[in-house]
Structures are given as structure tokens and as C-alpha cells.
Amino acid sequence: MSFNIALSGLTAAQKDLDTTANNIANVNTYGFKESRAEFADVFSTSLFSNSKTQNGGGVLTQDVAQQFHQGSLLFTSNSLDMAVSGNGFFVTTDGPLSRDFTYTRAGAFKLDDENRIVTSNGDFLQGLPVNDDGSVKSVSLSTTAPIQIPDSAGAPAATSQVDLSFNLDSNATNLDPSLFDPNDTNTFTSSTSTVVYDSLGNSRISSVYYVKTTNPAALGAGAGAAPGTPGVIPASTSTNNNTFVMFSTLTDDAGNVTPVDLRQDPNVANPGALEYQATTGQRGMLLQFDTSGAVIPGTFPTPRTEPLGAVGNIATPPAVPHDGAGAITNGANPDQTFNFVMTNLTQFSTPFEVSALSQDGQTVGRLTGISIGTDGLIEAKYSNGDSQAISKVALVRFPNDQGLTQIGNTSWTSSQTSGDPLAGEPDSGTFGSIRSGTLEQSNVNLTGELVDLITAQRNFQANSRALEVNNSISQTILQIR
Template sequence: MAYSQALSGLSAASSDLDVIGNNISNANTVGYKQSGAQFAALYATAMHTSMNNGPGIGTSVSKITEKFTQGTISETGQTLDMAINGNGFFQTANAAGAKSYTRNGQFSLDAGGKIVNAQGLNLMGYAADAKGVLNTSAPVPLSIPSGSIPPSMSTKVNSEANLNASSKPPAEKPFNASNTATYNNATTAQIFDSLGNAHTLNMYYVKEPATNGQPSSWNVYGSMDGAPVGYSAGSAPKTIAQLSFDQSGKVVGNGLSNITLSMPKGATASQPIKLDLSKTTQFGSDFAATSVTSDGCSAGSLSSFSIDNSGKLMGTYSNGQSATLGQVSLASFANEGGLVNLGNNVFAESASSGQPQVGVAGTGALGNLKSGATEASNVDLTSSLVDLITAQRYYQANAQTIKTQQSVDQTLMNL
């Protein structure tokens, strides 16, 4: 009997040494989770058929389990390196769509722009449409688009400026954009047509004299790329806006004006622009253009991208615009210990683990993401080396049991 007990002990100790050795060998494997062997006693009789407690017949390895404790997060500086700080797994899929899960956040781009790991598995997440709106109905393979974003036509111009209340009306009339003596001040805004071509919109402020006891007002004229706005060259100039101010120096009315720009051939011919001058002031200080902004942009190519703590991928383009490219999804399980280890730091769901609960980082029970970093193995080398020595002694003790039984057998044979 002692032989079978010792042999089972040797086998169990050998398995334990294998598990500990595997842990030590993966001490530097990114995202690796330490394993542990669980043992169970073996008995020759079942509980319901025997009333007496007999000696056991050995031991066996009942299960190899992973310990999903947090590993140390280390900076790498690579944008597509990601670490999960807290609960959750990256969701990956192969070409056939079979899902798997991992804590190894080392990803890169393949030739087609898809985000993949070292085994070529696609990182899953939520895709964004052309307007940057995420589709959270179901995770799909994430990719970084290499194409340009289309241009956007300008539709509004916002101007913030202070007009000096002490200014005098220009000495010369009528207004002429090429004659600075016919206007007091000017501001400039850049706008874009439907093809993304940039144009310069100038706004000229002309103070009008007070009449009939009414406070003075300001006429605003415009030109685009040197051509008058709202009238033809050589004809009487027409204003694009008129401003008057109350005693506190604020604009009377809403300060809004609608103008239409004539664009070059090839672009949309008539381009409406909403001019917002509501934040213009008239104080007793020098003229100052605080801010002159417009919407719209030219076409742009992707220059860089980043990933925030929620896993959202943000692209920055050469035209200064930014757009949402997608968002990394994470998965959690009711019983992480029930996951099936497929090797390569990849796990699969099972009946014991339960179905994955998919969401985005920082929501529910899911941890946060850190881009430019990886999670180190959670193997504690010091304790693993101690476990290695202990397992070795278990092995030696079982081997000694065989030697002892051999001595007993030899004694019996010599009687």
C-alpha cells in the first residue's frame, strides 16, 4: 500500500514543481497570472459504504488555479500598450470571431490598421462613425483609420472685441477697404469653403456720428480675399452688421447678423455665415480684438492618436481637429477562477466562469485603463522560491517512503 501512496505523492509533488517552475519562468511575462496546484486525498472506499476510517491511498492534483491579483503597472511610453488597473480583461477575437480574454495589454497595428496582440488576435471595442459617435450595441475589432477626415464648411464666425468709446468717426468717406482713413478698426477671421479651401474674412468697424441726440453707432463692413462682401466693387458699400451700445458699453440687441459669401467656382457657390458680434463691447479703452473664431476646417490626415483612462481612442489630425476613433471594451466574469487557460496569456469562458459582462473601463466593476503602460506578472519570486524548496522536500519525503517500504519488505523476506 505504501508504494501506491508514495507514487501518488511523487506524482503530485512533481506536478506542484511543474506549476511553481512555470510561475518562475513567467515572472517577466506581461499580464501573466500566477498558478497554484490544489490537491485532494484519495481513499479506497466511499463514504456511504464504509463505517470505519481506513488509511488513504494517496493524493492527486484536483485542480490548477490562477490567482488573478493585480500586477505592478510599469510605464512603456508606447500608446498601444495598455494596463488594466483593477478588474477586467481585454476582449480579443480571432479571424473566425471566437472570443478570448487576456490581461496582457501589449498591442500593435497590423498591415490593415487593426489593433492586434502578438498572436494576431484582434482587440475588441466600440467603433465610431464619421461624426465620432460610438456604437455600443456590440464590440467589433478596433482599427485606426489611416484616411483623411473630410473638410467642413464654415457656418459661423464669433468675434469678441472692444471698440474704443472715445473714437471719432473716420475723417474720410465713403468706406473703402484699401483706405485706412475710412474705417476705425479691423479684425480677421479664417473661414473654409465646402472643399476645405481657406479664405480670409475681414471685418471693418466704422464709427458713425451721433444724430438727433442718439448715441453713436458702428457700421461693420466686410471683405473676403480682398473682394467686398454684400456689394460689387465700384458700387456703394453695404454693411454686414450694425452695432449700437447701451450706457454700460454692451451691445443693444442680440448682436447677430446673417451674411452670404460668394465662393470660388468648384465649391458651394453661396455660403451662408452667421456672424455673432454679441460679445463686442464699447468701453473707454483702446481697441482690442480678444477672440475671433470660426467653425469649419480643411481636410486633414491622422498625425497621432491617444487612449484615455476610459479606453477612448482619440485621433489628432493635421488640420488641428480631433475625433473619436473608437473605445476599448473590457469584460468581467462572475467567477474568474472558472476561466479556461488557453496559453499565451489567453483565457476562454466556460460554464463555471459565467458569461462575460462587457462594458467600458471605469464603469461598474471594471477598472481603469492606463495607456503607455503594461501590467507585470503577479508572480512573487521570493515566495515562489520558498514554495519550490517546500515542494522539493515533499518529493524527497515521498521518495523516502518508498525506501522505507523497501526496507520493511527486505526485513520480511529475511525472516
């Protein structure tokens, strides 16, 4: 019996050595979780035995239990490196359409040849579907899919609206708007520009100019009038000396500055009443303010451009297009127009200042970078300035992490002991947050493992000595005559 006890001790000591050696071997394995050999004594008894005099029968390995405490974080320069700070596992599959889920804490991800995020051994990282605003559509594990990063931002979008907010200087010098020339800075008070796009995604510079005048009654004839035709502004506004005329230009296919006619949006009240036509034939819009610097109610226009491909010359020199800019001749939509939507306009005694300027068009963009938030939301950034919410990294947790089944490659599968996986969003509830550009290192404490190695070696030597003593006793008994 003593031989079996000593042999069980040797077996246990060997298991302890193997477990410790495996921990030491994986001290630099990302996402690795150390194991601990757990032992129990062997004690056999029966109804007629005396437990007070019964000795044990040795030792057995009860479990090699993994320890899932957090490993230290290693910061990297790769945005696809991810670590879970807190509770949760990444979800992976071995194929794009596979539902055979595996779970890992190793976050050394990369892109494959189809821009899908994969692990070092080619498994596909699963993500939760999201709406355009980044909100999750479903947190069910069955709705997850491999995360794929589009390399372009889709089809171009023609500009349909330019949003403007600005202050015009009330102390600016009065000018004659009929002499407006975009190439002569002495003929306008102030200006600003933005990039707009045609239907093919070509970029063009749209500029707006403001000309201050204190003699509105001498302005042009308004909508539909021929160039140079005398006319007056409606009586309700003719006494207003705080008036600006707004003109617009656009670069054409050759990069030249081309005049663009402005017309008031026909959907607003009294369309055309605030249009101004200079002696050159170019049409602009009136901007009128009261004595407090605010826009006069009822005189606030929403200018829109004429079709940008239409060309029609006027009879009075200098001949310029007045039915449109003639700027689009490259195959893009020549009927494109866009509105200038102006909000928070003021005319104060401060220099000209643009507080907001944006437009809704875009060209085709190419992937320039990926950002991953602490909530796991993956956003792709493109060369056209666009960004898209692609997916949200899926995390799962288990009632019993130590019940997971190891399958190698620092991955696990669920089992009856672990319980069913519960999917969720990072950084919500009991789930940990995602750290992009970070890797979770092995949670092995090398110093502690070396001490355990010495202890296991001593245990092995002691059990070997017990076996040797038992052998000597047996030899002595056999030599008795």
C-alpha cells in the same frame, strides 16, 4: 500501498515544481496571471472499515488555480498600450468578422496594415459602438466590432458660419469709414482674423475690421445705393454716436487680400437698413451701442458675405468687386457665403478684446494622434484640428474568473464553470478603468516563487526518501528465509 503513497507524493511535488517553474518563466509576460497548485489527500473507507485506524492513501492534484489579482502597472510612451485598473478583461477575436471571443489582460496593442487595433499575435481588439458625442449605443457583446482608426477626417466642409464675441473700445479715435483701406492700419480702429475653408478644403484668411465714427448721419446711403450716393441712417439710429462700421476681407487663391461685401441676413427684421456703402463701393455693416455699452435692440445685424466667387466692377474708381469678392476661382463653389454670428458684443472703456472666435468649416485632416480616456473612449485627432470619437474599448467580467479556460498567449475563453461573459463600459459599475500608455505586468511575486521552489524541491526529496525506505523494507522482507 506505501509505494503508491510515496509515488503520489512525488507526482504532487513534481506538479508543484512545474507550476512554480511556469510562474517564474512568465515573470515578464504582460498580463500573465500566476497559478497555484492545490492538493487534496486521498482517503478511502468502506462501510466495514475502521476510520480510526485507517491511514490515508496519498495525495492528488485537485486544481491548478490561476490567481487573478492585479499586477503592477508599467508606464510606457505608447498610447496604444492599455491596462485595466480593476476588474475586467479585454475582448478579442481571431478575425474581423469572427464571433469567437477570447479574453485577455495583456494590453500591448498596435495597428495593423488597415489601422485596426490588434494584439501582438494579430487578434482584433473589440470596441463598443459610440455616437458622435462619445456615448455608447449598445453594451451588448454581440454588437462589438474590431476597432479601426480612420487615417483621415473625411470630406472637407465649407465654412458657413463664423462665431464672434468681442468688446470694442469706446475711447477709440473717431475715423472716417469711407476711407477704409485694409492695408492701412490708420483707417480702421481694430481688426481680427480667422481661418475659413472653401468647399474643397482650401484654407483662407477671413479678416474683420471695425471703424469707429461719431457722425452716423454722414454715413453712406445704405442698401442698393451706388458708391458715393449721399444718404442717411434711419431716424431711429441717426442720433447714436456710439457707432462702428464693420468691414470684411478674404484672401483669394493667390493669397491676396480681397474685399468682401457684407449684407444683412435677409431672415432678420428690416434687412439692409444697417448696411453701409463706402465710396470705394465696398459694403459693410453698422454696429450701434447705447450709453451702457450694450447693443441697441433692433439694430443688431447678422452680417453675411456676398457669394465669394462673383465679380462685378463698379464705375467709380477705384474699381473693386462689389457683387462679391472674386476670391474663389480654383474650382470650389463660387456661390459660397458665410454668416458672422456675433454674440455678447459690448462697447466698454477697455481695449479691444476678442473673447470668442470660431468657425464651422474644415479641411481634410490626416491622423496625428490617438487619445484613450479612462472610460475607454478612443478619440482620433487630425491635422485639421478635428477629433472624432471612434469607439469605446469593451470590457467583460465573469461570475467566476478562475473557471476560465486557458488557451495560451495570455488569453482565456469562457466555460460553464466561469459563467457567461457580461460586457460593459470601462470605469462604470464594477468594471475597472483603462490606463492608456500603461501595461499590466505579471502578478508573479518572484521572491515568493523562489521560496515555493525550495519547498517543492524539499517535498520531492522527502517523498523520494520515503520511496527509498519502502524499497529497503521490501528488500529486507524478501531476504527473510
